[in-house]
Amino acid sequence: MSIWVVLKDLLLFCRDKKSFFTLFFMPIILIAILGAAFGENMKQESEVSINSFRVGVTNQDKSATSKMFLSTLSKSGLSDIIDVKVISKDQLEKDLNNREIKVGIIIKPNFEKSLLNHHHVQLNILKGPNANLQEMVLENVVLQFFQNYHMNRILVPLNQGEKVEIVSDQMKKELVNERNIHINSQPITSFQYYAGGMGVLFLLMTVVFLVGSMIEEKEEEVYKRLVVSKLSNTSYIVGKLLGIVLMSMIQLAVIILFTSFVFKVNWGEPFTVVMIGCSFILNAAGFGVLIGSFINREKTFNSVGILGTQVLAALGGSMVPLYLFPQWLINISYFLPNSLALQMFLKSMAGADFSEIQSGFILSCGMGLVFFITALIRMSFERKQRYA
Amino acid sequence: MLNVHNIKKYYKDKQVLKEITFHLKKGESFGLLGPNGAGKSTLIGILTGLIHATSGTITIEGIDLKKETKKAQQMIGIVPQEIALYLHLTAKENLMFWGRMYGLKGKELKSRVQETLELIGLKDRANDQVKVFSGGMKRRVNIGCAILHQPKLLIMDEPTVGIDPQSRNHILETVKTLNGEGMTIIYTSHYMEEVEFLCERMAIMDHGSIIALGDQHELSELVGNQREIVLTIKYEHGQNDIDRVRQFIHEVDPLKEIVVQGNQIKIFDQHPQQLLSHLIQGVTALNIQIISTEIVEPNLENVFLYLTSKNLRD
Numbered sequence: 001m002s003i004w005v006v007l008k009d010l011l012l013f014c015r016d017k018k019s020f021f022t023l024f025f026m027p028i029i030l031i032a033i034l035g036a037a038f039g040e041n042m043k044q045e046s047e048v049s050i051n052s053f054r055v056g057v058t059n060q061d062k063s064a065t066s067k068m069f070l071s072t073l074s075k076s077g078l079s080d081i082i083d084v085k086v087i088s089k090d091q092l093e094k095d096l097n098n099r100e101i102k103v104g105i106i107i108k109p110n111f112e113k114s115l116l117n118h119h120h121v122q123l124n125i126l127k128g129p130n131a132n133l134q135e136m137v138l139e140n141v142v143l144q145f146f147q148n149y150h151m152n153r154i155l156v157p158l159n160q161g162e163k164v165e166i167v168s169d170q171m172k173k174e175l176v177n178e179r180n181i182h183i184n185s186q187p188i189t190s191f192q193y194y195a196g197g198m199g200v201l202f203l204l205m206t207v208v209f210l211v212g213s214m215i216e217e218k219e220e221e222v223y224k225r226l227v228v229s230k231l232s233n234t235s236y237i238v239g240k241l242l243g244i245v246l247m248s249m250i251q252l253a254v255i256i257l258f259t260s261f262v263f264k265v266n267w268g269e270p271f272t273v274v275m276i277g278c279s280f281i282l283n284a285a286g287f288g289v290l291i292g293s294f295i296n297r298e299k300t301f302n303s304v305g306i307l308g309t310q311v312l313a314a315l316g317g318s319m320v321p322l323y324l325f326p327q328w329l330i331n332i333s334y335f336l337p338n339s340l341a342l343q344m345f346l347k348s349m350a351g352a353d354f355s356e357i358q359s360g361f362i363l364s365c366g367m368g369l370v371f372f373i374t375a376l377i378r379m380s381f382e383r384k385q386r387y388a
Numbered sequence: 389m390l391n392v393h394n395i396k397k398y399y400k401d402k403q404v405l406k407e408i409t410f411h412l413k414k415g416e417s418f419g420l421l422g423p424n425g426a427g428k429s430t431l432i433g434i435l436t437g438l439i440h441a442t443s444g445t446i447t448i449e450g451i452d453l454k455k456e457t458k459k460a461q462q463m464i465g466i467v468p469q470e471i472a473l474y475l476h477l478t479a480k481e482n483l484m485f486w487g488r489m490y491g492l493k494g495k496e497l498k499s500r501v502q503e504t505l506e507l508i509g510l511k512d513r514a515n516d517q518v519k520v521f522s523g524g525m526k527r528r529v530n531i532g533c534a535i536l537h538q539p540k541l542l543i544m545d546e547p548t549v550g551i552d553p554q555s556r557n558h559i560l561e562t563v564k565t566l567n568g569e570g571m572t573i574i575y576t577s578h579y580m581e582e583v584e585f586l587c588e589r590m591a592i593m594d595h596g597s598i599i600a601l602g603d604q605h606e607l608s609e610l611v612g613n614q615r616e617i618v619l620t621i622k623y624e625h626g627q628n629d630i631d632r633v634r635q636f637i638h639e640v641d642p643l644k645e646i647v648v649q650g651n652q653i654k655i656f657d658q659h660p661q662q663l664l665s666h667l668i669q670g671v672t673a674l675n676i677q678i679i680s681t682e683i684v685e686p687n688l689e690n691v692f693l694y695l696t697s698k699n700l701r702d
Contacts, residue, residue: 004488008474015476015517221472225533228436228461229489 001231005239006246009213013247023209023251027202028258031195053134054083056092056104061122063112065149070107072145081137092126102131103138115149192266195259196345197318199252200338204284204312206251208305210244211288216298233380237289241372244285245278252277268348275354279364280341286371287337293375317342340364389414389572390435390541395444397430397596404430406597408444414540417563417573419583419590421688423696426593428576429469432545435574436466448541462490465539469546471526472533475519479510479529482518483536490537500536507565508532509558524555531559535566542566543574548582560585580688590688594696608686610695615660616684619667622677623651629676636670647693651679656694 013019059066074084095101108122127135217223259265267273295301313319316339333339344357390412397405405427412418422428433439437457446453453460473482483501492500505511508528518529548556563586567573577583583590592600600607630648637644647654657663660683671678684690
């Protein structure tokens with residue numbers, strides 16, 4: 001019977017011109033207007049590339065690990081961009097001041113020891129003026145090295161005597177796969193970020209709107225008629241959830257197709273995009289239905305919904321880019337449906353395939369199911385309380 | 389067919405239904421009357437399985453409503469007081485949807501929808517959205533959705549409120565037809581003539597209890613040989629005039645029950661002529677102008693007034 005509830009809702013939605021316009025044309029119009037206004041700037045920005053830059057390195061450790069690090073830096077997939085120059089500390093400071101090099105690294109005497117003992121790593125990155133991007137690239141390489149270093153140490157007992165070689169090869173392989181800076185990976189443009197952020201925001205609004213309609217129905221006489229009909233509570237909620245998922249999917253498809261064809265936004269691999277969309281909609285719909293199950297008045301829900309959408313949008317990175325948030329806020333936002341989806345979309349836009357967003361996908365679907373089951377229990381309880 | 393036994397309902401400490409018991413035979417039409425707040429809607433909610441009774445049992449064709457709610461509900465059709473339809477769907481789409489919600493499908497559903505459209509007289513408007521319908525047409529669709537699955541018991545909660553006489557007549561005829569075909573009907577209304585026209589038996593409820601139960605003749609006998617006197621006065625000094633008349637009657641008979649409705653004063657008495665002449669003299673002496681006087685023979689309307697001291701539409 002759930003399917004008839006879905007079809008009825010779909011029919012009602014299509015006949016309600018205001019809702020239809022708000023949910024399908026509003027995102028298109030907004031994205032089109034802003035795209036037309038800022039599209040050129042964003043296009044120019046997308047064409048900006050990182051020029052190769054010189055990194056000054058002072059090696060005060062002289063250990064095998066520090067040499068390995070230097071070798072990684074020189075021979076990595078980034079050798080086209082990074083030009084490594086080993087120099088003394090004084091020379092490094094002098095070159096930085098003279099702007100002959102943009103960034104520098106000082107490998108301190110206890111670098112290897114600190115890495116082995118998991119202590120605070122003895123390595124400093126020095127940055128010259130206007131070298132934020134270069135510093136970010138270098139930070140990524142360093143972090144990647146640290147992660148791989150510890151990972152490969154686990155392999156050592158199986159490969160005694162070949163420690164350095166193994167670590168080096170493995171690391172090289174890993175660096176080639178470095179996402180954000182690899183030569184084959186597409187950097188995410190502002191417009192891509194904007195399209196992703198807006199898409200997620202509009203989907204969130206759609207879910208709020210549709211759950212609001214569900215609560216409105218609960219206040220009407222038709223709901224009582226539904227309660228006394230053959231329709232079970234579970235069929236009703238499943239029907240409502242399916243309706244929300246279906247309509248949100250249509251909206252997402254409209255947004256993606258529109259931004260892809262008109263503004264050439266690359267959302268990534270279609271399968272991955274669809275999977276992200278499904279997981280987000282399930283998560284957001286479950287979240288919405290859960291909130292809706294606790295609220296019996298549409299007006300209350302709409303007030304909570306508007307406020308909640310704004311807060312979620314702000315925390316989820318739809319208004320301000322996520323990377324500008326402090327780490328603790330990023331950690332929190334990872335558990336918000338929209339933030340999780342946006343992060344997955346951004347990864348997909350950067351070239352990640354499904355396997356790379358799999359954990360986020362599972363988390364998102366899992367959260368949605370937990371929300372949905374909780375809502376089901378809550379509504380069954382409420383129905384038993386309110387109705388015989 | 390329907391057995392309602394000792395139903396009680398409390399909302400927190402307030403008792404809204406007190407030991408309601410009645411039985412309906414198959415094919416019977418039963419009127420439920422009562423002033424606003426008497427407990428009719430709560431009783432209907434309990435009969436349809438929408439509201440929990442605090443205690444008591446209800447069986448429909450031997451099926452316990454509490455134990456097998458969905459099974460029992462399948463035998464009920466409910467016509468709520470409000471329009472319980474999707475206004476943006478057409479009459480036909482509404483009927484199809486509600487038919488499916490009651491488990492109808494395929495050819496059976498289609499033929500039932502056609503039959504129902506014919507019965508409610510909306511075959512030619514089947515494909516129009518309900519939102520453009522008049523109040524009467526909406527009410528007819530409202531009834532249609534309740535009878536699609538051919539329920540054994542049809543419960544109608546004031547189905548003719550606020551509609552034109554033509555639609556009202558159509559609805560009454562439809563209900564009469566359904567009842568004639570063997571469907572058991574429970575009908576609540578504020579229009580006494582509707583209940584008189586449709587129902588073989590009726591119950592009058594007040595303050596959560598059934599205060600009278602029987603057919604029209606049995607109920608009329610409750611008034612006994614009392615007759616209703618209606619005295620209409622000119623409303624010159626508003627409530628003050630009414631209070632003075634009330635005071636006068638109280639002096640004549642301190643136990644006399646008086647019902648005031650606007651500028652009308654209604655009293656029941658075994659010797660209406662005698663009391664009326666006494667009243668005319670007294671009221672005239674009070675310098676209050678009498679517009680008209682009337683002695684009304686027993687009917688359902690004044691039985692209701694006699695029992696509840698309220699007009700049905702109050």
